[in-house]
Structure formats: C-alpha cells, structure tokens
Amino acid sequence: MGPLGNIPLVIISVLLSVTAIIDACSNGGCKQLLEECSSTADCAAGLLCGSCPTRFDNERCIRSTFTNQFKLLNNSLPFNKYAYLTTHNSFAINGEPSHTGIPRLALPNQEDSITQQLNDGVRALMLDTYDFEDDIWLCHSFEGECNDFTAFSPAIDTLKEVEAFLAANPSELVTLILEDYVESPKGLTKVFNASGLMKYWFPVSNMPQNGQDWPLVKDMVANNQRFIVFTSERKKQESEGIAYQWNYMVENMYGDDGMNSGSCPNRVESAALNDKTKSLVLVNYFKSVPIMQSSCEDNSPELLNMLQTCYEAAGNRWANFVAVDFYKRSDGRGAFQAVDKLNGKLLCGCDDVNACAVRCLLLNLIAVCNTYIIDTSMVHMSKSKEKHLFSIFLAAWIVDNVQSIGTNTEF
Template sequence: MSISSLVMFPPEFREASIVFSATKQEKFTLTSASFRFPGNMGFSQDLFLIISTLVILLDVATAACSNGQCKILDECSSNQDCEAGLYCFSCPAGFSGSRCVRSTVTNQFKLLNNSLPFNKYAFLTTHNAFAIDEYPSHTGVPRITVTNQEDSITEQLNNGARALMLDTYDFRGDVWLCHSFKGQCYDFTAFGPAIDTLKEIEAFLSANPTEIVTLILEDYVQAPNGLTKVFAESGLMKYWFPVSKMPKNGQDWALVSDMVQNNQRLLVFTSIQSKEASEGIAYQWNYMVENQYGDDGMKAGSCPSRKESPPLDDKSRSLVLVKLL
C-alpha cells in the first residue's frame, strides 16, 4: 500500500510531496520525498518534525488486527486476518472498506436435535440465489442485469443456506434462470439453464443425507409440465416432499427426523397457483406468509405483508418467510 500526501509548509517552502509505504505487519517507511524551496535554504528541523509526526499518525491510524485475530466487523485486508468462521468481505452498502463477517451459519441441529416439526426451525434463505457475480454468460451476449450473490449455489449451501429463491422462465425451448422483467427472459438477462443449478442441489443433497433444502420459485414457466421435466432430469424427484403431506390449516409440518428418514428432503414452492393441481408443485401462498421487504415494510407500529402474501397474522399458514431487502 502507498499513501501520497501533499503537505503545505510555511511560505518559505513551496511544497513537499511525500510517499510512504507499509503493510499491515510493519510500520510506515519513508520511501521517497521531494521538496521544492529556495536553493539557498538548508534542511529544516521543523520539516523533519512534521514528517515524523505524519509517519506516527499514519501508523496509528492504520494499526489493526491481523493473523487470524480480527473479530466480526473488524477491518481486514485478507481472509487470513479474520478469526475462524469469518472471512474478509467488502459491502459498500453496509460499511466502508473490508471487514470480517461470518462465513457460515450456526448449525441449529447441533444446538437442538432434529426431532421437532420442520416449521419449528429457522433457515437462512438466499434471495435470487442464481444471480451470481461473474457467472459466465450462456448466451454469448454480455449480461446487463442485477446480481445478488458472490457465492456459487454449492458454496451457498455449504455455507449454511437451506432455502434458495430462484426465478424460472421459458427460454430457448427450456427452463432457464433469469433476472428479468415482465415475465420475459432475454439474452442479456439470462443466467443459465435451470438444470445446471438443480444438479448442483442434487449433488449437495446426495453428499449430505441429513440436510433439507427448500426452493421458492418466482415462476414464469408456461410450458406444460416444464418444471416437472427439468426436475426429473436433474435427479431431484427422489427427494421430493409431496404436496399431500403438507399441512394446509396451520398445523405443524412433518418432523425433520421423519423427513430425513423418508428421504423427502426437497420442498419446492411455485408462485403459479394452478401448478399445485397440474404438476404437484406446492403453491407458495397456500403454505407461507411473507413480510413486505425494503423501505415499504419499515413502518412503525405496523408489520405489512407483501401484496401476494396472506396477512402475516394468518394462522392457517405454518411457514413464515422473512425478507430484508
């Protein structure tokens, strides 16, 4: 790291440009200094004191933890600075610079066993889980759309996410994941065929036989049995939790231990109501409520639901989706 500082001195000095270099493990070192002042003037002791003071101030300002000692939200420059369970992350919308944040969630089944109903546990959900930074284009066209995640689907699952929100579209004769608008996927808003993501989920469930994954689909697929086909091709149907076992009047869900024992470890919800009857895919709002996300949900003394959801105090739904942004 280098810092260039323009320091103004008394009138007899024109200017001084001073460059220091440092790493997190060492003090600042004066690497170059150039001064312009009248030729008949010698080196000033005052100038030496100013430089020394600047070095000390810079050293104090940048002193920080390192070598695995940084705690959550401490400033950091690399993952190695952060203590176990944390990594160095930059989030301009949340804080300045880079800070240590959690890399994985707490495994609730290690705090409490899996003998309770599914709806008695809380799970981390990733919004637009497929909209991943630097995800390669599958259309040959540069993507012009918003991304929400830095981690791959596999990394999200390995880090503790157990519910994924996916947007499914008809595109190029298949089902694709797309971050688009007005129900239409375009070359510049498409991420990739849904089969690729579903196969990642299948690999995770296969490798982790006690884990349960929930998929919440913002669904724009109109092709008859389009979703059924892609789920079958991905190998996920063997984990499918059937609609017939889902409670519809606010009762408790199946015990997590029973879901694991029966290998019914994939819950899928769609935003299209008719698909519950036509394809056996649960209609989301028959089973859950969701708060109004963003600024519209931040109303003192009120707890509004999003417009598609039943009211949050509807006791006939056993699941609650809490969305922040």
C-alpha cells in the same frame, strides 16, 4: 480416586470441546470479530475479512458461517419450528458469464455459487423460472418473458448443484421458492426429473393444512423427503404436484417497501401476515435495486429490528425464512446472526440459538448432579456431595466461557 475420576464422560467431553474452542486462537494469531484485517487468513475460523465503508474504516473480520441448528441441538421438531437462511434471486450471481452470448443487463443479487451458498448454510433458494430457448431457464426479467439480456443460466445447472449437495449431506434439507413463469406443459417436472432431485421430493400430500405443524425434520430425513418446493402458480399444485406457495406461507413485502422501520406489510399475493392458517412465515429484507457494496448496511442490526417488527405483525410468530441479498456482507454478524436469533426464539425463547445449547447442557448437568445426590448406592455420600459440588463448579465454568465465545462460533 478424586471426584474427577467419577465425573461422567459426557461432562468431560463437553469440557474438552469448550476448551478447544476457547484455545483455538489463544496464541493471538487470529483476529476476532470486528478486528481489523488485511485478508481472511488473518481472521479466526468462521470469519472473513470484509468491508462496510459506511459503518467502519478499513476491512474487518466479519462472520461468514452459520450455526447448524440440527447439529447443535437436534432435528426432532416440525419443519416449521426452525428458521432457514434464504437467498433472494439465488441464481443472479455476480460474475456469472453470459450463456446467451449477449451481455446481461440484469443486476446480480448474490456473489457466491449455489454450491457455496449451500455450504455456507443457505437452506432456501429463491429462483425465477421461465420458458426460454425450448428449455427452463433462470432469469431476472419482466413481463413474464426471459430475454437474452436478462437470462442467467439453464435451471438444470442450479438444480444439479442442489442435487449434489443433498447427496453429499444426507441429513440436510433444501427449500426452493419459485417465482414461476413456466407455461410449457410439465416443464418444471421435466427439469426436476432430469436433475435427479425427484428422489428427495417432499410430496404435497404430506404438507399440513390450516396452519397445522409440518412433519418432524427427523422424519423428513429418515424418509429422504428433503427437497421442498413451492411455486407461485396455483395450477401447478394440481397439474404437477408442486405446492402452491400461498396455501402454506405468508410473506412480507419485498424491496424498498418492505424495509420501512416499524412496518411489516404483507406482499400483495400473500394472506395477511397474522393468518395462522398458513404455518410458514417468510421475511424479505433487501432493496429494490441491489447494490453489492452497500448491502452490508442492510444485513445489519436493522435486519434484526425488522424480524421483531414482523414477529408482531405475524401474530407473534417468528419467521421461518429470512431472505437477503449478498448474504455474507454485513457490518459484523449479519444474516447469520439473524437466523441464529430466529432459531433461538423458535427453539428455546432465547436471543441466540447457541444459548439453547447452553441451556440444554445445564439441564443435563443438573440431571447428572441430581442422580449422584439421589443414588447413594454407587458411592459413599461424601463422595456424592464432592462430585455434586464439582459438577456445579464445572457447569458455572462452562457457562462463563461459552458466553465469552460470542455468537460467531458453531459448537
């Protein structure tokens, strides 16, 4: 039997998987990243047909899906060792009908439903909670009051979408970051109970103090504590067991003041970004006034540059959360690539999380090769050398081809 017959099945499996990825559009029928298109059906898997008038003429295929770092690698590290795509004002959805009968004046920040956001890889939602009409509502308002013309929807509707996602995806986590104006006694607790989310609740008692690491994601999953909630109201931590955001997280300035090149100031409510007694870092990158058509400019290389700036401002710590408007709009790879970069930096020091997977693959191949060279009791030495050379050739082929795939494919 030749060397192929004795190559471990794991190597053959990887080889076939990579070949399938490469061949998926080899017939020339799929448009690749930044190629012109007329509809999303023209684009390869993981891409959509989008526009960015200030960056390119005509519509082009741009990235539309995320890389699941847990499936790509594993979930064996602490929660604060990963990065999560975050939507600013997740509830402020373009086209959401009025629930009050009064035309809404508040501008939208997103264009996809909560369910779609989660399916696309968003893992943290920024919600503004208010007392309104004897219930808890999500509003984009001012002076701490929700009005008919600033209300978007009852909070229960959004929370039920989150519950359905967690029920259908037992290995996933979702974080809520609440700008909290609720004053009714136990108002948030009541709506969380009504939504069915309490069975996934991650308790404050398990959150780290003084900048220590969070529990391992795999343990959070095993314990079904997959729903993490932060509130902007200090008193809620004691009265309702909802984590006070600023005890655990630092955050840069939001809006236009947080988008100046080379500068990453902290939000007023936040401790200094380099305060390492807080183990989570949130980076905002969105304009004060959301404009859907031009948001592609923001979810662009400038976002990657800001992540580097904020890394330095945070004491050489990469962000865990990156919050954007209209997350699927970009001039190419967009917010999805930003999160891939963060996870790459956090997990293996690379510029892309997919490179971490290649690195792991190479380490496994080297281990296999060493095993064959050392263990001569199973096969004749000449066969061992033959397989060793074949494995090295195979490793080189995989690296060359995986790198050619680009960063728009999850594998």
